[in-house]
Amino acid sequence: MGIIFPLFGIFTSFILIYYLSSLNRSNAFLALFFLCCNVVVLIYYGLHYTQDPFWEGICFVHFLPLSYLLGPLLFYYVKTMVTDNHRLEKFDLLHLIPAVFILINCLPFTTLPFDQKAKIAHEIINVTEKYSLDFQFVSFESILVSRTLHLVAYCIFSLIYFNRHARKTKAVLGQLATNHQILKRWIYLLCGIQFIISSNSLLHMLTVVGINFDFQSDAYTQIFTSKQHYFAVAGGGFFLQNFFLFLFPKILYGNVSFNPQNGNSTIFNEFKSAIPKKRKHLEIDVEIEEELQIYLLTLPFTKKDFSLAQMSFDLKISERALSLYFNTVIGITFSQWRKKIRIDYAIELMNAGESKKITIEAISTKAGFASRSKFIDAFKEQVGITPSAYIKSIEI
Template identity: 70%
Template sequence: MEQVEIGRFYLYWTENNIISCMGIIFPLFGIFTSFLLIYYFSSLNKSNGYLALFFLICNWIVLIYFGLHYTKDPFWEGICFVHWLPLSYLVGPCLFYYVKTTISGNHKLDKVDFLHLLPAILVGINCLPFTLLPFNDKAKIAHEIINVTEKYDLDFLFISFGSILISRTLHLLFYCILSIGYFVIYSKRTKDQIGILSTNHTMLKRWIYLLCAIQVIISSNSFLHMLTVVGIRFDFESESYAQIFTSKNHYFGIAGGGFFLQNIFLFLFPKILFGNISYNPAKQNLLNDFKSIIPKKRNQIENDPEIDIEITYYLESNPYLRKDFSLAQMAFDLKITERDLSYYFNVKQQTTFSQWRKKHRINYAIEQLNLGVSQKFTLEAVSSSAGFASRSKFIDAFKEQVGVTPSKYIKSLENK
């Protein structure tokens, strides 16, 4: 009998230590990953800012859930209860912002994009009757609900506690579908307009699909768990269903494990982690991907014949057509320091990088106009396909290089 009790104690101790490890170390590792993304956040890929925020919120939510359900401390329960609910409504928008800015190359959000933050704001306002209570009162209420009654009923303004718990999972699931849909539609539109996709497209597709798949698993599991939390039962509900989805350990294992795995998977995509979306043919060797971030040492770069060959090969994929193409990106892809590459343009080419990029974009636009694309697409579509951020900038650059506006150039082609 004593051995049985010791065995039960051992299992209890082991299970709780595993949960403590997952609840503290795993999200801390994820938060560290978020700061890695911010550390490598540069002009190479500013979309990583949204990805870092996405990772930070995900792992912070795991810490909150651990503090709420496993510390058994009224102080931490009071801190973690309700106050952070709006965060759950930011996970989906951050994922969508990351996908949108990455695939479109435009890192600035439109005014309409800020509407995605509206649910989080409404939930924050809705919870004000509770959040404005004295802390001691909040701690007592939290402890009572979590450890005694398990009835998630509170006086909110216009949305019930149960509705928030369920809708936040559906909210995340919606944004997973929206993100994948945007990726597919924008990729098809780009292919139709330009005729090609960047060589990093397959890698991006795998990463985004993997990220969304993890969120679908987490949100689906969370949805079923929250139904049991708010007391919704099904007539066909089996005993095994009830045992699985009423278990906090099961929910925490799926959610915490899923968020932890996405932190690990990020390191399998080093070009995402380091902010480099290369335009060179994708390498299948993971070690080569890590090596690609190390610049080569160059001596007398203005007399280096290899750099001309490398740039000629590099330009075959038309990297300058991407709106966010920069000196930093080109230096990263060619494994040359920005200083050396800038020196190359200034000394050997007798121009600046900006002027060089503009020249190639206009030459590309001229080729497209000569092929008659103006009969199928608008001038704005042509300017966008050439990498220009706006129609006006395209017109100014075109007139500066060619001597006439694009419209006059098109008319001259029609008169031939």
């Protein structure tokens, strides 16, 4: 029966993936996170309950790097969920270094012939229960302990990032998004469940590798050396995580809106409103286009902190709908569109003679650019020449 838990979670992951085509792209990281979580549980189940040397050989050590992806995927999800940038920066790839390091560290074992690996795995799991192997840099015991500490640290880090972003949003916009509370409940619940699972796993691994504490009793040792207890907490925790996702339908379907919710809303109504429906794109796109044209008359893009979230607040249109409009109708991302209209506005200023009164840096500031260098790079990319060259060309 225990195998149903991770299989249900894998099914949930594919539901998230299914709705990625036109909805919240950050759910890609949530889907990968759920998939990795449940694969980890499935591997543990196959390793300790099948009693099959073939499955023991497959599951033993090979998937250890996967455990070091859980934390980064959780953080990537939180980061992309609360910002209007659903793409990772190069700096974000540094979070994957531990997984790569463990992959390289385990090569002396993973490159052995399969029969030999299966024999070693069976010996350790069912006979000696001594988790000692020859690796390159760090011991097997250290990996088993550090992978849980790694996830605990990312749970805390993700919550800190979420709260810092909320404070920053309130300071910049003067208010929080109307979807803040549902996101807060979901992210706190998600990180809380992972914290419990990883803490239990940490105590289990510390006991298994023989690290004892002064407060440790016979009952404590019996509980945390028990595979049944470990799998009950880990498998049950991941199952609850999968189950709770269905209680947050707007998260499940990536349809978190900035529009205020009806006070009489029920779970059934939330499911009904959250499930993506076929709609007449032409009518909605025309409405957005009309509102956008009026909105641009106020020159909101000239502010340095102008973002998709700001536009969503001002127009009372969800970020999801705006992102879909930019990607499908205009054919570019919001960031590309913002840069384009800023350059267009800068050209208007130059054509109006502003370049005779103020410097290029002042024009870049008036157009909303954070720095002169970024303005010059964007201008050259769009126009083909530098701002100085353009000014000279219109003065001839």
